[in-house]
Amino acid sequence: MSEERNIPIKLPVLARVEGEGSLELDIRDGRIEHLKLHIFEPPRMFEKFLEGREYTEVPDMVARICGICPVAYQMSAVHAIEGVFGIDPGPWVRTMRRLLYCGEWLQSHALHIHMLAAPDFLGFASVTEMARKYPDEVRRGLGLQGLGNDIIHLLGARSVHPVGVCVGGFHHAPGRVQAEELLNKLRAALSDAGELVRWTAGFDLPQVEQVFTTVALRHENEYPMNEGRIVSSAGLDIAVDEYETHFAEHQEPHSTALHSLLEGEPYLVGPLARLNLNLDRLPHAVRTVLEETGIRFPSHNMYHSVVARAVEILLAVHEAIAILESYEETTTPAVEVHTKAGTGYGCTEAPRGILWHRYDLDSKGLVTAARIVPPTSQNQARIEEDLRLSLQAFGLDRDNDTLRQRGEMAIRNYDPCISCATHFLDLRVRRT
């Protein structure tokens, strides 16, 4: 790309993603020669400052990796650490962790659908603009987001960086009355969640199919959140601690985020991957609503991610209701912890896909090494592949602004959380 008439065109920062980044395209003779999704948020080096910390400090620390999905970080961490100590916190804690995860999926998915994705599909620049035309839908979405925050509040005192989680369980068990109040709100929102699924299924989504491998957790009998084996649409089926033998991260010069590959190939994690791989784990009522939309899953249209997200919102509302209907208070919200040296692994389903952690602890429970693989770095190679395919199919002769919009839409669809990749977007096109 040296000699000829390069026309570098700089396009603005990629809006409506969580975190920041930029996209660079080299178009030559009508084909994409290079495509680079830059993610250059400054690295925050969490894995390093976890070293030397006591296990008790880890949940409050890792929550700060991402303000949109702090629960996921806390959940992967506590599971990994409990694995080292050989602790099983029992059914009460297990159920409450699932409830907490319902809260995070609800708030994060509702935020993504309404503030980031729907404006794209309906042709608005932002949610506030969209709200003028779709006031009721926006209000419904903000209500569901708020409800997710309420669930996290119940167990964590606040929705961003909740303070209730500890290794072994929770610092505090919610009272009966609060649980009851929340249950009533959730029951009232059930029809809203169903309507949301129908609304997203009615969007005029681009009809494009791509071939990709999906990866998610799979549990014996539940829709996966905190537990399960790591499976793929290509037949992978491994335990969480075998992750490193199949998945590898590498660095690309254009990005501070690491790229993760499965056996050398890009793959998809997140709501579409989860739903495609776990259809048979949906509760009957949720499945019925999904079938009524007429969209067939497993789907290979990436844009069905927005529908998958809405389905998971409905699932979360159902599940949270079921949990709270049989809620019982306890005086022992956490089990006793005895430290032990060893290595532990945790993998849970963050809203954007599997979040994998590994900790090495010494006998006093101090961290000697940590490794954290967030969903965004797992999806990055897939996002680049998608961009290449979708822009090529869309037509590269279009003007830059149209290309940028299309590119943004494709990227936003992954809900990339660039702050978690511990890392910023503007678009540059060079045509030669």
Added chain:
Amino acid sequence: MADKPKIAVHKFASCDGCQLAFLGMGEDLLTLSELVDIVHFVEAGPVATDAEVDIAFVEGSISAPDDLERIRAIREHSHYLITIGACATSGGLQALRNFADADEWVTSIYAKPDYIRSLSTSTPIAAHVKVDLELWGCPVDRRQVLAAIRDLLSGVAPAFEQDKVCLECKREQAVCVMVTRGLPCLGPVTRTGCGALCPRFGRDCYACFGPGENANTESLSRRFEGLGLMPDAIARRFHFINSGAPPFTEAGQGKDK
């Protein structure tokens, strides 16, 4: 219409959690967007990096070479500049690198460290430009942000929280976790604003709202020793979310071997 106050929200190194004070406000966000013009807020949609605004909210710390230029430009284009959260106000959790050889960290994390553009420190916004108001908290509470907007736009000097979490505990009638359970609570030296969330949940405060006025860290450290904490554990208590806030920087170093 044309003279609605203009607001921008900018991000530097952070977890995005403080922006949720806006994105998580529910219907209030729609009301706010009627009252003010949100001209730049990348995560929510509008992008106008260099627009002149009445209030710029800044999240995140200065931790990469390009940040320096960007924060100066933001300052130049804003009437008021308000930091939101621990990252912007004290350097955040990532300021822990200030005590380490950050370059060595980069080399040990990244196989190709030369691809990484990063400063060896993470510093608060006020270390680089004039800041008009600092909102502490990791994350900031939505009420703090709304109150600041309301006060500034109606020409009132914003109230500034100075009490300690301890006092909030008393007002909330929470049982003291240090007295009753011997937990190493940082409430006595931490600025209130959270409503004493942790003690009310039966756990010790870890100072996510930063140091309160005249924080007596020395006496609290002695108390922690009395509770049986080893010096390195006490140092870690202070060098956590707000390690870059001077009282905590010093308290933590005093205990470092």
